[in-house]
Amino acid sequence: MTTVRLTFRMAADSSRKGTLYFQIIHRNTVKTLSTRCRIFADEWDEPNSRIFIMSPVSARRTATLLGIRNRIRHEMHRLNGIINKYDCSGLPYNTADIIHCYRNSQPAVNHSLFAFMHRHIRMLSAQGRLRTADTYRQTLSSITTFRNGADISLSMLTVPFVESYESWLRSRRLCRNTTSFYMRILRSVYNKAAAEGIVPKGNPFATVYTGVDKTSRRAVSLADISRIKALNLAAHTPLAFARDMFLFSFYMRGMSFVDMAFLRKKDLSNNYVVYSRKKTGQQLTVRWERPMQAIVDAYGPSSTQYLLPVIVREDGTERSQYLNAMLRVNRNLKKIGVMAGIPIPLTMYVARHSWATAAKEKDISIGIISQAMGHDSENTTQIYLASIKTGKIDDANRDILNGI
Template structure:
């Protein structure tokens, strides 16, 4: 086993900070591992080999953070040494240092998350890579781009991250979105035996609150449908895509964008949800065809006029179009005096709400926002006979 000690090297210049380094001795060979930590001479206790501070010091919080980071480093060095010793093979103090540096380069939170994001992209999990990137960027802003080792993540840090979000006015669900991803990353590192689980997320919220209902009643949908938007093609297009989503039983915009012409056959749309992989069948109604007939035939393989150019980044294309549609839907909301943010997602909520208002049993369609997740709704839909759901959809469309 190696001997690991914390040492202090005073500055050659009077009243300047000295440097903290680690001394590693194994089989009588002494090696030094420099750190980035610097403290004043009176902030170092030689007898106890540790940094120290006075209660009244202005640098108290800074010194305490260095003390904590030194503790983590020594703990990591000790763990590496024990593992090398347990392997039963000959090793040196340099091996301990090399492994420590390798760990620092590979198992910081930023580096570990970036490696996961690359893997997600390689495996075609584009959406997952995007959500992980969003969480990483958020945490980087909180840390002001200062990386942190995975085994240095503590409950106090995560509570501070949660408080930082609250100060920025973010909702509990937004905060939970980021902390759940960070928790998944942390648990991945635990499962890979990179770190021990210290449960740093135990005091932060990682659930999902039921949000304010975002459904429009049928009379409001009728008003949107009746608007004369012929002089404003962008608004007209946004209204059409909103109604198409509603007609298609609240189909998500990404599923609409990727509907293929071959998905429409024998009077029905047959497609798989990109989020869940579940196959759904929807009867093609005259209302849907009327919207499709308003636009030139899509020159691509796709059915609806959303992705209309081959050889482009299709995901970026649909996202940009979706952004423009939602922007224009807010203008439509002003025209019909809707007091909730009108987006494409409202179409899904509205269809579920309309189905319930028509007395359709919950075994046929569950109210969109009445479940903890969208997957619950999809489980209900997937388990039903398609004709029953199509009958429900027909009842709703006839009400417009």
């Protein structure tokens, strides 16, 4: 009888990753076979010969461990299939024969790019990383269109493929930042596959653009904000709602639409709003001002836990409600921009940049703006978090609101 078990060999330096091995036992002969998968010592469950999946370090490490476990299961299945074939043949064999067959045979399953991305989309969604899951979903949709629905193996993510995909994206007249977005997500997919040992470590993205270009002007002046505010729009219409959401974002120091949508009633207490940004987890505190209350009062109390009427049902469709509302609001903001004579297309993103620009023109320091918005560099924001008092930001915001 032949058995296969997973073992772990610790690195000489306990702070470094050790290697997972298969131990193949046949007729009192034991041989080991490296899996090329590496984990830390505290991620190994010795009594049960398995990986601890839930990493206390980060959700990203947990996802990596899940990938390694799936890889191990697949390779274990391959080994057991080889052993079963030898057993059924009735011919004598030894551990060296098993290893030779394993190393010289093609994997039974070709690692599909589409299946791999679908798996990580599910994992990201389960971890609550919905924004990242959405970026993976968008990229998968783009690649599916590029390939006319034909899947490929992860091993085909080579320089020629990546360059061909980028050329196709550019042929669709997408700007460089958009093509770079898809390239960065695909690069992340490749790196995850490399971490699982599916593809070799490397950089097939070295010849394509993965940077971020400086964008054109996306801010409007305080005079523009005042014209938007002064528009005579019928109450409770889609245009009025879009205008109010734009103004609320500006009043709240350029608050992103997703944070507005999920802002809860209990986040407002003692004349302050305290919330955590969905994008970064950074906690922000904003002093509540009269213009903010006026918008909330205009729509009355909602039947949900949320302060604004963006999510109106708590039935598991909250994220899709927010996404659909954002599309409608941005569509109507473009109409409002034309009505107010705004020189650039109006979107919720413009409100965020406009507050930053107004703050800078009021001679508010870059440090205060950085803390207030998490603007430009998240690393810079974290540096300022520990040293800048939030009261200065609130005074700056009041000064801006008094100017419209």
